[in-house]
Amino acid sequence: MSNVFIAFQKNEDSRAIVNAILADNPTAIVSDQPAMVKIDVPGRMVIRKSTIEEEIGRDFDLQEMHVHLITLSGNIDETDDEFSLTWNQ
Numbered sequence: 001m002s003n004v005f006i007a008f009q010k011n012e013d014s015r016a017i018v019n020a021i022l023a024d025n026p027t028a029i030v031s032d033q034p035a036m037v038k039i040d041v042p043g044r045m046v047i048r049k050s051t052i053e054e055e056i057g058r059d060f061d062l063q064e065m066h067v068h069l070i071t072l073s074g075n076i077d078e079t080d081d082e083f084s085l086t087w088n089q
Contacts, residue, residue: 005039007069007072009069014037020051025041029041046082046083049080
């Protein structure tokens with residue numbers, strides 16, 4: 001099974017997003033770099049709006065996530081409530 005990954009700029013705004021990803025993806029592996037945070041997950045990664053809202057303490061539009069996004073790898077499936085990355089095989 002291949003890993004999917006996503007990387008964000010390392011800043012205060014993206015911290016809640018990263019914490020939410022870790023909460024929703026127990027097999028996630030974090031690589032903390034000086035200017036970015038990269039998260040690898042085997043097979044499928046899910047990013048839930050509700051989990052980010054719990055972390056950030058306010059309403060959150062998943063489109064806000066793209067402001068802090070550096071790169072990603074995988075097939076994207078995006079709704080108003082969930083953003084997921086997978087490798088379709």
